[in-house]
Amino acid sequence: PREIPSTCAYAEAAACEASCFLHEARGTMTTLPSFPEERDVTGEEPRIGVFICRCGGNISNVLDCSQVADFARGFDGVEGSFVLDFACFPEGISFIKEKIKELGLNRVVVVACSFRSHLAVFQRALREAALNPHLVTMVNAREAIAWPNREVPESALQRVKEELLGALGRARSLKPLRPSLREVTKRALVVGGGISGMVAALGLAKQGFPTYLVEKEGELGGQARRMFRDVKGRDVSQFLSSLIKEVEENGLIEVLKGYKVAEFRGHVGQFQTVVEREGTKKALEHGVLIIATGASEYRGEEYGRGEDRRIISQLDLEERLKRGEVKGERKVFMLQCVGSRDEGHPYCSGICCQQALKNALILADMGISVTVGTKGMVTPGDTFELYLKAKEKGVRFVEADDRVQIERGEKLIVNLGEGREEFDLVVLSAGIVKSEDNDLLSFIFGLPLNEDGFFEPEDHVATVTPVEFSKRGVFVCGVASGPKTLEDSIAEAKAAAQRAATILTKERIVGGTMVSKVDGSRCVACLTCVRVCPFSVPHIGDEGVAEILPEECRGCGICAAACPRRAIQLEHFEDEQLFTQIGAILSA
Numbered sequence: 001p002r003e004i005p006s007t008c009a010y011a012e013a014a015a016c017e018a019s020c021f022l023h024e025a026r027g028t029m030t031t032l033p034s035f036p037e038e039r040d041v042t043g044e045e046p047r048i049g050v051f052i053c054r055c056g057g058n059i060s061n062v063l064d065c066s067q068v069a070d071f072a073r074g075f076d077g078v079e080g081s082f083v084l085d086f087a088c089f090p091e092g093i094s095f096i097k098e099k100i101k102e103l104g105l106n107r108v109v110v111v112a113c114s115f116r117s118h119l120a121v122f123q124r125a126l127r128e129a130a131l132n133p134h135l136v137t138m139v140n141a142r143e144a145i146a147w148p149n150r151e152v153p154e155s156a157l158q159r160v161k162e163e164l165l166g167a168l169g170r171a172r173s174l175k176p177l178r179p180s181l182r183e184v185t186k187r188a189l190v191v192g193g194g195i196s197g198m199v200a201a202l203g204l205a206k207q208g209f210p211t212y213l214v215e216k217e218g219e220l221g222g223q224a225r226r227m228f229r230d231v232k233g234r235d236v237s238q239f240l241s242s243l244i245k246e247v248e249e250n251g252l253i254e255v256l257k258g259y260k261v262a263e264f265r266g267h268v269g270q271f272q273t274v275v276e277r278e279g280t281k282k283a284l285e286h287g288v289l290i291i292a293t294g295a296s297e298y299r300g301e302e303y304g305r306g307e308d309r310r311i312i313s314q315l316d317l318e319e320r321l322k323r324g325e326v327k328g329e330r331k332v333f334m335l336q337c338v339g340s341r342d343e344g345h346p347y348c349s350g351i352c353c354q355q356a357l358k359n360a361l362i363l364a365d366m367g368i369s370v371t372v373g374t375k376g377m378v379t380p381g382d383t384f385e386l387y388l389k390a391k392e393k394g395v396r397f398v399e400a401d402d403r404v405q406i407e408r409g410e411k412l413i414v415n416l417g418e419g420r421e422e423f424d425l426v427v428l429s430a431g432i433v434k435s436e437d438n439d440l441l442s443f444i445f446g447l448p449l450n451e452d453g454f455f456e457p458e459d460h461v462a463t464v465t466p467v468e469f470s471k472r473g474v475f476v477c478g479v480a481s482g483p484k485t486l487e488d489s490i491a492e493a494k495a496a497a498q499r500a501a502t503i504l505t506k507e508r509i510v511g512g513t514m515v516s517k518v519d520g521s522r523c524v525a526c527l528t529c530v531r532v533c534p535f536s537v538p539h540i541g542d543e544g545v546a547e548i549l550p551e552e553c554r555g556c557g558i559c560a561a562a563c564p565r566r567a568i569q570l571e572h573f574e575d576e577q578l579f580t581q582i583g584a585i586l587s588a
């Protein structure tokens with residue numbers, strides 16, 4: 001069982017695997033639509049066509065559509081008013097296109113259903129009729145008027161007339177809008193050369209995208225270099241060596257070892273990052289960014305760790321197991337939740353219980369007696385089987401909390417409060433803590449951290465794409481965004497690569513048309529828009545006033561409503577357009 005964000009990550013990971021096989025065929029079966037050259041309507045008086053849809057009775061069973069058409073005919077600029085059975089069906093669309101040409105229409109009002117579901121259909125019809133697609137507006141006569149007023153058709157008729165007046169007013173003030181275009185640098189940057197970073201880099205390179213892989217250490221592998229086996233008993237060292245080999249031999253991946261990130265700027269499709277090694281700087285141009293900076297093991301010195309070779313962490317144990325250094329020990333005590341679920345680290349590290357169970361099983365197989373002191377084992381999904389298996393093999397589980405004391409003498413004596421017991425080795429299940437670089441990287445890249453210091457994509461994006469920040473073109477994977485298993489980290493790395501590939505496959509980033517625009521002459525750089533935008537789009541530019549990039553703005557309009565200087569207008573919903581619409585309704 002998985003939560004929705006994790007399910008989505010696994011789905012994206014599967015898509016990444018498939019894309020690695022299919023990338024050469026990408027686009028080969030796609031035909032792009034071609035449209036006639038757009039007619040310039042600048043300076044023309046509005047010539048409005050009104051099209052009223054019966055929607056197979058959904059609307060016409062409540063509203064007398066002919067009466068609505070007659071009503072529309074009497075208004076300024078209305079060149080024609082027509083009733084259609086299904087406006088969105090091919091016959092309806094052809095009819096609208098014909099009338100645009102025949103009557104020289106330069107504005108269209110469709111009285112039909114929700115613009116959310118159908119505006120794009122009618123916008124395309126305009127485009128095919130050589131008009132700018134933003135010269136159409138809609139009245140929702142179905143969901144908003146006919147359906148809720150089935151029992152009172154007179155009220156429905158009155159409502160639709162009022163809405164139609166508003167739409168006619170709005171239609172007169174509509175302007176053609178054109179999207180901005182930005183070339184995409186078809187290269188990725190992955191920061192962090194642990195397992196997640198390498199998997200993400202390969203996920204992109206295998207789809208044909210050149211990728212920089214920046215690692216601050218002198219070698220690839222991260223924390224996994226210390227790991228012995230994963231929870232399924234697979235040899236991590238072997239997996240890691242073959243992964244490193246594959247990355248280093250891939251001609252599309254440029255590995256930059258020993259480099260740290262120094263500067264970052266730019267926007268989706270065109271980022272520039274400066275990395276630095278021993279005073280030498282290197283500027284990297286890339287279209288997307290994946291953060292895979294990993295995390296660290298909690299290194300607190302409680303219980304005598306660091307002072308006694310017999311008190312170690314699970315990762316220390318794995319290193320010893322790898323080197324064959326676990327030999328004479330007969331009795332091992334494992335203590336859970338060290339640096340997790342305490343005052344300083346209130347979160348559960350999520351993977352230490354599985355790590356302890358996996359290592360306890362390895363020790364049990366070596367004939368070593370293992371006792372696990374725990375506040376309660378956390379074993380989600382199929383890892384519960386590890387717990388059952390450990391019990392079967394004689395691993396003992398005892399209750400233990402932060403009051404456990406360890407006395408160091410010839411033997412290690414563990415005092416659990418209710419009794420003292422001798423052990424040869426104490427293994428602390430140390431939690432996962434944020435990487436020490438997170439604060440600096442968060443500042444350089446302008447990315448949010450959660451209260452525990454891990455990178456955390458914003459809620460409104462993360463619900464369905466846990467690897468994607470609201471800053472477009474920037475992704476995160478693995479334990480950089482919080483503790484998780486190796487398997488989940490790998491899935492996230494592939495998911496991040498796949499999300500990033502959706503940008504790199506494009507030649508250009510097409511900016512939105514219904515986006516906010518700043519009038520620099522009114523802006524006083526009060527930062528209100530910078531603070532309220534849920535997607536962190538507005539910033540104060542070189543001119544000292546707010547700037548909003550159309551390729552990044554999602555058109556929610558929050559900044560336009562919040563700006564105290566009314567310096568921001570949301571295109572297609574400008575104040576003037578809305579006031580004209582409201583004024584027309586009120587005049588009715």
Ligand code: SF4
Pocket residue numbers: 518522523524525526527528529530538545546562563564565566567568
């Ligand atoms: S809220 Fe308005 S005045 Fe303030 S910085 Fe943004 S655009 Fe400028």
Ligand code: SF4
Pocket residue numbers: 515516532533534535536537538548552553554555556557558559560570
């Ligand atoms: S319209 Fe929304 S997404 Fe665009 S800049 Fe304003 S607040 Fe941000």
